Amino acid sequence: MALRAETDHGTGVALVTLDRPEKLNAIDLATAAELGACWRAFRYDEGVRAVVLTGAGGRAFCTGIDRGVEVAQPPSPYAVDDPLIAIGPKANDLWKPVIVAVEGMACGGAFYLLGEAEFVIASEEATFFDPHTTYGMVSAYEAISMAQRMPFGEVARMSLMGTAERVTARRAYETGLVSEVTPAGGAVEAALRAAAVIASYPTAAVQGTVRAVWSAKEAARTQALAHAPQLIALGNLAPERQTELFEKRDGGGRGAYRSR
Template identity: 45%
Template sequence: MSAKFSTLIYEKANHRALIVLNRPDALNAFDRTMQRELKAAWQMVKEDEDVRVVILTGAGDKAFCSGVDLKDGEDPETKAKKERDPWHHEDAGARLTSKQNGVWKPVITAVNGLCNAGAFYFIYDSDIVIASEGATFFDTHVSYGLVTALEPIGLTRRVPLGEVLRIALVGGDERVSAKRAYEIGLVSEVVLQAELMPAAERLAASIASHPPIAVQGTVKAIWSGLDVGRKQALELGELYPRVGNTPEALKQLHEKLARKDKPKWRLR
């Protein structure tokens, strides 16, 4: 199954949704149209019970995403609101990601090229990030005299502070290689370009094979715990299993134990 978008490719198969940022001529930068379409795509993911996991990537092999499309200009309605109210602010990246749209189905982001500036919204809200060996990561905000704030703040959840500061302050003068991104924990796997999508599909198939209530409850528990202190996070950690570990789930557990199923696993 597929849905029609002008800036995205959306396909569904085997409990997996594939979302492709499809503006390769603009290095997959997001404009206002893509922002609207991403919001709609995440709503589709949220409402479709058949979808258990999402793969997000960019079209072509040059870029995953180069951030906001500056050529698109400011939304006229937003500009008018700012003129009436100097305190009014709308972030261009406010509705790009699954978490921003209240979706708790796992997202695997496959970085297939350069990843710049606003593209980090997708990275820091993903559950699993993998990259091709030619992928690079950087943030050009300060190089153009712009403050970078939301992107590096989001990255501090995934990457040591010193690395975030270096990415933010050096700007476009330095790019983080896929190898270095793996070393600092920005991505969890680096593969050949030709192996990127097969690797993402393998992960998606593994996740989709597990009971969706357990998977989504796990995602929500972990991310919710990041927004509070340690004590509150542990209290939340006690709550989610009570809700998500349903009688049906416990029944399946005992059936598996009775069958003495041997798990199939791979070493990474």
Template identity: 50%
Template sequence: MDDYETLRYAERDGIAWVTLNRPDVLNAIDTVMQRELTAVWRTLRASDTIGCVVLTGTGERAFTTGRDRSETLAATEALAADEPGRRSGFDSTVFHPDADDHRFGPKSSNLWIPVVTAVNGMACGSASFLLGESDIIIAADHATFFDPHVTYGLTAAYESVQLAHRMPFGEISRMALLGSHERLSAQRAHTIGLVSEVVPADELTERAGWIAATIASQPRLSVQATVRSLWMARELTRAQALDMGWSMIALGNRPEQREEGLRTFAAGRRIPWRLR
């Protein structure tokens, strides 16, 4: 892939490592990063070699602190100077939004290669666009989660929708309504199911790599059909998702891989496993 201005990208052993790389502003997401993330996801769709993605941030202070508000403020002030009375983010009226800037997560680009997100510090605000479209989230033990929108006079809309399927309603309500006044610890995030594992900070990369390598070692079509099935279960009714199940099986079960798997099982060869 081409070099990126706001991301670090590397491929190793069937894993794509995507790192948010604006540490001077705590990996805040500006327009360039937003565009580059979308480009990464869309390019990965054509990959024949990548079996899993690891997404993380540079440094230990933050995964990302969300949208770069200094950029947003500059755009708002410029619009106010040019067209007094107009609101940034809209065309002639508020019924005509002119932005699609909440769609930079992997699923928004129809990427069905699994994404393992390793949260290495603060994750707040628009971080939810990435967390909400991840398949597995793990966190360093010092990670924190919060949504500052309402504290600064902004509606926590897209952020709440993205995380509502990953957190109990009362928890996402509390996070959204308390704004910057309370943060969710990594351990609390694990307790409520937002993250699947909490590890010491110096073990985060190794653990994310192990999860990704394990996924990448398995048949890619079966993995991707499973990812698609999981998201169908979230987005459709139960009956609709079950009706679509045979389609996912037909697409994901290649006969030669299925036969090899059955032979492996019949031969008594078992997979070494970890207990979590």
């Protein structure tokens, strides 16, 4: 199992942990399926009233899709199958509040999860970046998700700069991606405290508020996401060229970068 889920029935808070620290919590197909099943199970669990999502190991919250995953694609040039589309709570019709606690790196496909959380808490050493363009890939779903949370120019800069630049926790707080910055190692504890407060309130009021907040931006988000598959199909380099670029840069590392 690449996912751990524990529920404190005293507080009504579930802690979900991506548990592939040796892979920097990158998501393979099995983990993607586990995430979807987890969110769907929480829909029917009255003992879960709020959720905290984090990553094991401290080095990374999540680094997106596992580079070793092979995803079969349809022959149509107008469609792309993306296994990360259904890993978030909203994609699985879960409208209970979800708080993400980030320790270490959050990059690429991690934004599918950040984008479907109610808010994000990060420890001071956390960093955020989007490597897609560096490796000849279109940042579509990720950029669209972040555009709902950050100013346009900040999203454009992060998406276009690729691995050359990482956004610090403090800058992420200043631009609205992160709602609270904690000392190193403190993000999960802070998220659990906030989740316990929310879970102590009447359930119908909380879930109604979650729906109301999301309704404020859902129309624009849905319309933007409808363009994503075509943009990816047109703009992505062939997989073998992506791999060449990935391996060329520091032997598959993230490359030289500067933080801001």
